[in-house]
Amino acid sequence: MGWVRVLVVGVAIGWAAVMVNRKFEEPPLPTLDPNPWWGPGEPKEDNVAITQFKINVPEKDLKDLKDRLALPLRLTPALEGTNFTYGFNSDTLSRIVTYWTxxxxxxKREALLNKYPQYKTQIEGLDIHFLRATAGDTSGGARKKGVKVVPLLLVHGWPGSVVEFYSILPLLTTPREGSSVVxxxxCPSIPGYGFSQGSSKPGLGSLQTAQIFLKLMKRLGFDQFYAQGGDWGSLIVTDLATLYPHNVLGVHMNMLGGNTPTGNLKMWLGSLLPSGLLVPESDQHHLYPLSSFYSRLMLESGYAHIQATKPDTIGAVLDQxxxxxxxxxxxxxSTWTNRDNPNKPDGGLLSKTFPFTMDSLLDNICVYWFTGSITTSVRFYAENMNKDFYNKPMNKYGYILSRQITHSSSLSFSSFNSQ
Incomplete structure (x- = not known):
């Protein structure tokens, strides 16, 4: 079969030569409606007031949750020795529900979540929720020491929420020794997530969210700012920087992906050529063998397919x-935190070394539950993973939702509240 490999490599090298000699053309930017209306009914004038918001779940909703959790569980015993490889282990689920109950x-957790001031304001017909963490000691000592205060937009993803940022906010807002920046x-909630209103009309994807968040930052008085995002947040801040380069001073992402012809060629050639020639030896295990890479892609992407095609069906089930x-x-x-977790009886969730406490995990779930936002959140997949999205020139050979399928540690949840 050696001649087959030689032939494949020869064809690939020829293709590479063609791609290298192609003139790169910067794709045109999409044209967005500058003033769409995503709220119900006909367009109206936005209420631009910024109003304070406090999480205060009605007692009847809390009682309803407790009543539902008190119902007997209907669990099928796990197959012997399968741990989390068939999905969520029923014994572990029973233990988590007992803790929750x-x-x-x-x-107590609600009081913790109200630690930072939160607000709502209407943009393009939607009530957009955000929390605002101010820089500590900015009125006195920090400025005297020459510490510069800069605005930072921090954007979450799915199935996260603004809850995931609580443990990192003190590090970002407190002047630190040796640093001149605070x-x-x-932290806004993506439309349809948590306390941000979901769209009443189809079409609100990452590009449209980027425009909404730009308007939010400008309304707060920040014409220029930095942006950071993980998961969907990575795509949103990428779109922000692409569409509005004069407003975004810098971008940081903790989930990256690319889908260029030359990038794919490099990946495939790297599987045939000697180790380290195209892909650094330190990164080989992330990609190769390709059979493992694509197997994991198939294993871990089913949720994305159903959310991109039938979001209201899965949403209706989960909302009950x-x-x-x-x-x-x-x-x-469990799976996205460590790729070895499915081989553990508890999926790693109950381990003392798991990076998130059960309370912080349940905080995030409760935000989804009390706001009834699971359906509107998964619709974001349908708006971003479709033909119209991938046919846009700026997306055709650019960003692809690769998630964490090739990594051994979590990217999108790395800063989740561990209190």
């Missing part, structure tokens, strides 16, 4: 039962 205290942090919602979301935290 008997030990988790929403009112941040004023704005908090245990179902927790199962669906926590399984992602």
């Amino acid at each position: 008997k030990k988790y205290d929403w009112r 941040f004023e942090v704005i 039962n908090p245990v179902a919602l927790a199962t669906y979301i926590l399984e992602k935290f």
Whole structure:
């Protein structure tokens, strides 16, 4: 079969030569409606007021959650020795529900989540929620020491929320020894996530969200700012920087992806050529063997397919039962935190070394549950993973939702609240 490899490499090298000699043309930027209306009914004038918001779940909603959690579980015993390889292990789920029912205290967690000031403002017909973490000691000592306060937009993804930023906010807003910069942090909820209103009309994807967040930052008085995002947030801040380069001073992402012809060629050639020639030896295990890479892609991308094609179906199912919602979301935290977690009886979730406490994980689930936002959140997949999205010139050979399927540690949840 050696001649087959030689032939494949020869064809690939020829293709590479053609691609290298092609003139690169910067794709045109899409044209967005500058003033769309995503709210219900006909367009109206936005209420541009910024109003304070406090999380305060009605007692009847809390009782409803407790009543649903008290229902007997209908669990099928796991197959012997399968751990999380068939999905969520029923024994682990039972232990988590018991903790949720008997030990988790929403009112205490609610007080913690209200630690930072939160607000809402209407943009393009939607009530957009955000929290604002101000830079510590900016009125006195920090400025005297020459510390510069800069605005930072911090954007979450799915199945996350602004909850995931609570543990990192003190590090960003507190002047630190040896640093001349401290941040004023704005953490908005993506439309349809948590406390941000979901669109009443189809078509609100990452590009449209980028425009909404630009308007938010300008309304807060920040014409120029830095931006950071993970998961969907990575795509949103990429679009922000692409569409509005004069407003975005810098971008940081903790999820990256590319889908260029030359990039794919390099990946395929790297599987045939000696180790380290095209892909650094330190990165070989992320990609090769390709059979493992594509197998994991198939294994871990089913959720994205159903959310991109039938979001309302899966949303309706998850919105009926908090245990179902927790199962669906926590399984992602297990697998995406460490690729070896499916081989553990508890999926790593109950381990003392797991980077997120059960309380912080349940905080995030409760935000989805109390706001009834699981359906509107997964619709974001349908708006971004479709023919119209990939046919846009700026997306055709650019960003691809690769997620964490090739990595051994979590990217999108790396800063999740671990309190």
